[in-house]
Amino acid sequence: MSAPDPAVDPAATLAWLVDDRAVARVMVDYARGIDRRDFDLVRSLYLPDAFIKGTSFEGSRDEYLDILFPGVRRYPVTQHFLGNQTRDLDGERAWTETYLIAHHFADPEGKVESLIMGVRYQDQLERQELGRWAIRRRDVFCDWQRVGEPVA
16 A cells, blocks of 8 residues: 555555654664564564565574574674665554665674575555554565675
8 A cells, every 4th residue: 555645634644654754663673683683682573473485484584593503603794785775664563675685604704604695575464553663574585695705
């Protein structure tokens, strides 16, 4: 759904803008949570019964994150750069597609790059209490990767 016309309904336009910003923030918080190893934050971005279809596993939120978090911990440093994101909002639901480049470093100083991936996340989100948005379903696509130095 496109944004309402502010000349016709300024209140609806403001509400749409607030929701659009909150939906965009979910992916920003995801990248921050992964890179800072704030796994409680990452978990909170998904609904408890969310479903994730990753590049090598699909299942419930908890099953998926129990595999994802140890994989992230293998790398002393990661840095996720968010790129283009499309957002479609319709009431209590939203759909996004986010392009991301994920850098994985083999050393704590971030000098030895071990893996770079071009990833797309397609998310279905739902509005929760107090205007909070959370992921209902995520589909992950690795469009490309470049392997560098191995993790020690």
